[in-house]
Every structure is written in C-alpha cells, then in structure tokens.
Amino acid sequence: MHTKSPLLEIKDLSVSFKVFEGDLKVLNGVNLTINEGEKVGLVGETGCGKTTTIKSVLRVLPSPPARITGGEIFYRGRDILKLKKREIPSIRRGEISAIFQDPLTSLNPVFTIGYQLQEIIKHSLRQQGIEEVSKKELKSRAASLLKETGMPDPERILKSYPIQLSGGMRQRVCISEALRVTVKLLLADEPTTNLDVTIQDQILRRLDELVEKRGTSILFITHSLGVVRHLTHRVYIMYAGNIVETAHTKELFSNPLHPYTRGLLKTVPKLTGEGVSEGIQGRIPNYLNPPEGCRFHPRCGDKMEICINKKPPLFNQGENQMVACFLYGR
Amino acid sequence: MTEEIMRVEGLIKHFFTKQGTVRAVDKVSFSIFKGETLGLVGESGSGKTTVAHTLIGIYEPTGGKAYFKDQSLEKDYSGRSKNLKKEIRIVFQDPGSSLNPRWSIKQILELPLKVHGTPVNRDQMKRITELLNMVELPPEEYLYKYPTTIGGGEKQMVAIARALATDPSFIALDEPTSALDVSIQAKIINLLIRLQKKFDLTYLFITHDLSLMRNMANRVAIMYLGKISEVAPTVDFFQKPLHPYTKMLLSSIPVISDDEEDLKPKKVISRGEIPSPVNIPPGCSFHLRCPEKMAVCSKIDPEMVEIEEGHTVRCHLYADG
Numbered sequence: 001m002h003t004k005s006p007l008l009e010i011k012d013l014s015v016s017f018k019v020f021e022g023d024l025k026v027l028n029g030v031n032l033t034i035n036e037g038e039k040v041g042l043v044g045e046t047g048c049g050k051t052t053t054i055k056s057v058l059r060v061l062p063s064p065p066a067r068i069t070g071g072e073i074f075y076r077g078r079d080i081l082k083l084k085k086r087e088i089p090s091i092r093r094g095e096i097s098a099i100f101q102d103p104l105t106s107l108n109p110v111f112t113i114g115y116q117l118q119e120i121i122k123h124s125l126r127q128q129g130i131e132e133v134s135k136k137e138l139k140s141r142a143a144s145l146l147k148e149t150g151m152p153d154p155e156r157i158l159k160s161y162p163i164q165l166s167g168g169m170r171q172r173v174c175i176s177e178a179l180r181v182t183v184k185l186l187l188a189d190e191p192t193t194n195l196d197v198t199i200q201d202q203i204l205r206r207l208d209e210l211v212e213k214r215g216t217s218i219l220f221i222t223h224s225l226g227v228v229r230h231l232t233h234r235v236y237i238m239y240a241g242n243i244v245e246t247a248h249t250k251e252l253f254s255n256p257l258h259p260y261t262r263g264l265l266k267t268v269p270k271l272t273g274e275g276v277s278e279g280i281q282g283r284i285p286n287y288l289n290p291p292e293g294c295r296f297h298p299r300c301g302d303k304m305e306i307c308i309n310k311k312p313p314l315f316n317q318g319e320n321q322m323v324a325c326f327l328y329g330r
Numbered sequence: 331m332t333e334e335i336m337r338v339e340g341l342i343k344h345f346f347t348k349q350g351t352v353r354a355v356d357k358v359s360f361s362i363f364k365g366e367t368l369g370l371v372g373e374s375g376s377g378k379t380t381v382a383h384t385l386i387g388i389y390e391p392t393g394g395k396a397y398f399k400d401q402s403l404e405k406d407y408s409g410r411s412k413n414l415k416k417e418i419r420i421v422f423q424d425p426g427s428s429l430n431p432r433w434s435i436k437q438i439l440e441l442p443l444k445v446h447g448t449p450v451n452r453d454q455m456k457r458i459t460e461l462l463n464m465v466e467l468p469p470e471e472y473l474y475k476y477p478t479t480i481g482g483g484e485k486q487m488v489a490i491a492r493a494l495a496t497d498p499s500f501i502a503l504d505e506p507t508s509a510l511d512v513s514i515q516a517k518i519i520n521l522l523i524r525l526q527k528k529f530d531l532t533y534l535f536i537t538h539d540l541s542l543m544r545n546m547a548n549r550v551a552i553m554y555l556g557k558i559s560e561v562a563p564t565v566d567f568f569q570k571p572l573h574p575y576t577k578m579l580l581s582s583i584p585v586i587s588d589d590e591e592d593l594k595p596k597k598v599i600s601r602g603e604i605p606s607p608v609n610i611p612p613g614c615s616f617h618l619r620c621p622e623k624m625a626v627c628s629k630i631d632p633e634m635v636e637i638e639e640g641h642t643v644r645c646h647l648y649a650d651g
Contacts (some may be wrong), residue, residue, distance in 0.1 A: 045511040196373040198579060198582045201581075201582035201600045202601065223511060226541075230584050253586060268512055269542040269544065269546075270590055271544050271580075271585055272593065273564070276519050276542075278516050279516055
C-alpha cells in the first residue's frame with residue numbers, strides 16, 4: 001500500500017493559451033497531489049484540461065502559445081516550473097515518464113522496436129553510472145522488458161517496426177519503454193482509449209501488476225469512469241480547468257457529491273440497462289470568456305446566488321473527500 | 331414487431347488485395363424486424379462496418395443475398411432504385427469527416443431533398459427547419475453555420491437530420507457516439523430512441539460499447555472475424571451469454587457499480603488479439619483465444635444452432651443442442 005509522503009504536488013496551477021482572439025484561460029487553479037506508490041485517476045470530458053495538466057508537469061507545453069500564469073508543481077519538494085532548461089531532461093528522462101493515447105505517434109516509425117528500446121535502456125543505465133554494456137546484454141534486457149508487459153514472441157517484435165504491430169502491441173511497447181528501472185512516477189494519458197475492451201482489459205491488468213510490483217506511482221488520465229474504478233486508489237474529477245471533486249475511489253462511486261460528478265455518473269450507460277439519463281445540460285464553456293465564479297454554474301441544477309460570483313474552494317467532506325461546491329460549505 | 335424488414339442470407343464481402351483475400355464478411359445471415367434496433371457488436375476488424383456499408387450500397391456484395399422489403403440489395407449504390415436509396419440511410423462514426431466543411435448546414439440538408447423530391451424552394455426551407463427541429467437544434471441559430479464551427483455532438487445531430495431528410499424506414503448507425511463524450515453520447519442516444527418511436531424507424535446499431543448496447547438494442551448479434559457468433563434478445567445476451575467470445579467480451583467491460591459487476595461472467599480472462607482477416611484460422615476462427623477449446627474446434631467450423639427461441643449460437647460446445 002501507499003505511504004503518505006507526497007511525490008508530486010500541483011498547487012494552484014493556472015495555464016492559458018494565447019490565440020488570435022485573446023487568452024484561452026484553460027487551467028484555473030488546479031490542485032492535485034500524488035503520494036508515493038499511489039494510483040491516482042484524473043477524469044474529465046474532452047477539453048477539460050487533463051492533458052494540459054500533465055504536459056505542464058512534463059514541461060512539454062509549447063510556449064508560446066501556452067503560458068503558465070500561476071502556481072507551483074513540486075516533485076519531491078523541487079519546483080519543476082523553476083527548473084532551468086538543461087535540468088528538465090534529468091526529471092523527464094529519469095524519474096517521471098509518460099505514455100500517451102496514440103502509441104503510433106509516440107514511437108519513431110523509422111527505427112525498429114529493438115533499437116528504440118535499447119536506446120532507452122542505455123540512457124537509463126548511463127544515469128545509474130553504467131557506461132559499457134554489451135550488445136547481447138542490451139538485447140536480452142529489451143526482450144525481458146517486453147516480456148513483462150505480456151508481449152507474445154518478444155524476439156520477433158524487437159526486429160519489427162511500429163507499423164507492423166497492432167495497436168495493443170504498440171501500447172505494450174510504450175509501456176515497457178515507460179516502465180524502465182528508474183521511473184518513480186508514470187503519467188498515463190488515456191493509454192487504452194483507442195483499444196478494444198478485451199485488449200484494454202489485458203493491458204490494464206498487466207500495467208497494474210507492474211506498477212504494484214515496482215511501487216511506481218501512477219497518474220491515470222481517462223474519460224472512462226469504469227477504468228478508474230478498477231485501477232486507482234483515489235480519483236480527481238476535473239471540469240473546465242478546475243478540480244471539482246476528489247475522493248477515495250470507492251467513496252466517489254458510492255457517494256458522489258459535486259453536481260457535475262453526479263451528472264457524469266448518471267450519463268454512463270450501465271450493464272443493468274436502466275436506460276441512459278441525460279444528466280448534464282449544455283456544454284463545456286468557451287475558455288475565451290469562461291463563466292465567472294464556479295465554472296460549472298451555467299449547467300448546474302443546484303445553482304445558487306454565490307456560485308455566479310465566487311469560485312468555490314475545495315471543502316473537506318469527511319476524511320478522504322474534497323469537493324469544490326458551495327452546497328458543502330461557505 | 332414481427333414484420334421482417336431486412337433479411338440477410340449468407341452475405342459475403344471479400345476484398346482482393348496484394349497480400350491476399352480479406353474475408354471481411356463471410357457468410358453472415360440475420361433478419362431485422364420492423365421497429366426494432368438490432369445491435370451489432372465486435373472488436374475492430376470484425377467486419378461490422380463492412381456489413382453496414384454493404385447493406386447501404388457502398389460495396390457490392392461478393393456473394394450471398396440480402397433483401398429489404400423483398401427488394402434485392404445485390405447491387406451497390408449506383409445500381410439501386412431511387413426509392414430504395416431513400417428508404418435505407420446511414421449515420422457515420424465521425425461527423426467531422428462525413429459533413430462537407432465548405433457547406434453550410436442548410437446546404438447539407440438541402441442535397442437529399444433536391445435528389446429525392448420536394449422541388450419547390452419554399453417547401454424545402456420548411457422541411458429543413460422541420461428537420462433541425464427534429465434533432466433539437468434551433469434552426470434560426472444553426473441554419474447558416476458551417477460544420478467546423480459547431481461541436482462534435484451537434485455535428486452528429488446534423489448527420490442524423492440528413493439521414494432523416496428522405497423519410498427513411500431503416501437507418502444504419504455506425505458507431506454514432508464512439509467519438510463523443512458520455513454526456514453528449516447520452517443526449518444523442520436519447521434523441522435516437524425518441525426519433526425511432528416517433529417515426530417507427532428500424533435501426534442497425536453498430537458499436538463496440540456493450541454497456542451502451544444494453545441500453546439501446548432489442549436484439550444483439552456479435553461478430554468475430556467476419557462471422558456472427560451469437561444472436562440473442564438483449565436481456566438474454568447479457569444474462570445468459572453462451573459463446574465463449576461473448577463471455578470474454580462481457581468480462582472485459584470496465585463497469586462503475588457492484589450491481590453491474592455481478593452481471594459479468596466470472597473466471598473468463600481475456601487473452602490474445604483478433605487475427606488478421608487475411609489469415610483466418612482454420613476451423614472455428616475463435617479457437618486460438620478460446621478458453622474452452624476442444625480438439626474439434628481447430629478442424630471444423632461450427633454451425634449456427636438455436637438454443638432457445640431467438641437465441642442462436644455458433645459453437646461446438648452447443649452443437650448437440
């Protein structure tokens with residue numbers, strides 16, 4: 001199980017994008033903590049800022065147009081946002097790694113899987129101070145990495161190019177690249193969204209085993225509530241650049257508090273077949289002129305006077321749940 | 331609901347490529363009854379979209395027969411009568427690429443009207459307004475907008491309006507919500523269900539999302555490598571799945587409550603990937619991944635057998651009835 005010391009702490013992160021029409025104020029004070037060995041889910045609809053959040057952590061936001069307008073990101077007590085340019089790779093290639101939605105664009109199409117994996121292993125060994133490794137050793141390490149992710153016939157895969165593999169296999173390659181020895185925090189950005197449920201099931205089970213075994217922390221970004229329920233200890237719900245609710249996974253599903261979370265849970269089609277509820281009216285706001293106060297108020301069924309003017313902070317509800325809604329505090 | 335509106339008998343669609351013959355649809359048979367929603371599920375590459383496209387007339391079938399109200403569907407689009415084209419319509423998966431970005435919504439909805447009849451200009455305008463109202467887009471706001479300026483959900487509503495324009499009786503819905511968020515998906519699904527009741531439409535609903543299927547379809551057919559493995563009324567399909575592939579799919583669904591968890595078949599662990607339709611394994615095409623494989627499975631392809639009324643399965647486990 002996880003201990004209580006925070007590995008990654010995002011505090012009041014605000015990010016905006018400069019476009020022709022003005023500033024898109026996307027992230028609006030995001031607070032998020034991942035403890036050591038913890039599996040955390042970040043759920044939200046398209047365009048709510050999930051990917052922007054992890055891109056800020058990785059420092060890969062293209063700037064311009066992106067600009068971090070406020071906040072801090074602490075990784076083991078060091079502010080990532082204050083790192084100098086040459087210091088960034090040490091974090092990005094060292095202890096934090098990421099897997100993305102589309103494995104075909106994360107892999108280089110002109111090199112074999114074996115070459116790409118060996119490069120990463122070489123780099124990660126160099127960081128541990130090991131310079132000389134035999135080719136044979138590298139190859140067997142690459143094969144064993146692939147084997148760990150449940151890849152059938154790793155020897156053949158090492159000689160193949162990304163285009164020759166199926167989507168599920170490519171994602172397995174990305175996972176084995178990301179889970180190299182030194183990694184402490186894995187950021188997974190919708191890694192199974194493009195895959196069939198049977199493949200998703202296989203990959204998630206394997207990913208979970210690997211993460212458990214190594215004690216790696218994981219931030220799992222997805223729009224699938226089902227996936228989060230299976231995989232994580234704790235969940236953050238995001239809406240329009242704000243964290244609206246966070247709770248232990250079990251509590252979130254048994255006792256959702258924020259009107260958005262409740263609506264979202266209702267709209268998910270269920271196997272028990274009671275029909276699909278329409279849940280939430282309207283659509284995600286335009287970031288050029290986001291609503292004042294609580295960004296959810298134009299769509300909220302429980303809107304009050306205060307919601308229009310004031311942004312709700314995260315209120316504690318019980319020990320493990322926090323919700324950004326004036327229904328639960330002033 | 332007993333009138334058969336579409337009958338498909340041994341439909342075959344093969345594609346001939348340099349790498350070999352792609353057997354996308356291989357002797358598929360099913361019926362669709364008036365006013366129902368037949369769900370077609372399967373993993374990517376199972377041939378579900380090819381079935382829809384062949385029925386619509388985008389492809390000409392390689393073999394087999396298909397009938398719509400006793401009219402043969404053996405020709406592709408160019409060889410079909412106007413009346414047939416008017417009756418069978420389709421909504422595609424990605425509304426971003428199925429709507430012309432250079433046309434306003436008015437122009438998009440005008441085209442099927444021009445082709446299929448309402449000649450007078452004023453009548454056309456009236457019909458377009460009516461269509462937009464049907465899909466709950468306020469006409470005064472959307473009429474002169476272009477697809478690129480509206481959201482994905484709204485685009486899909488325009489695509490639905492376009493399908494409705496000719497007053498069809500059958501619509502193929504090819505993963506209409508798989509590119510959308512759940513809250514928008516919920517709106518579209520509810521709209522489709524309302525429209526079905528109002529106009530007595532028959533749907534062929536294609537998706538890979540089984541939870542959605544549970545809430546949308548009257549009957550479900552499951553496809554694997556170009557063949558149908560099991561057909562059952564929706565409730566039976568989810569409560570008494572028979573085919574090992576159905577069980578595997580059901581057990582892989584990520585669900586959000588314990589009630590749903592109880593419905594999933596236990597102890598079926600998903601493994602393997604769908605093979606290429608160029609090299610279909612001999613015998614039962616599923617035997618490589620099947621947890622209940624027997625010696626006969628790698629040699630003989632099983633026949634479809636009826637277990638209960640309306641519940642058919644193609645698997646050697648049930649071959650003796």
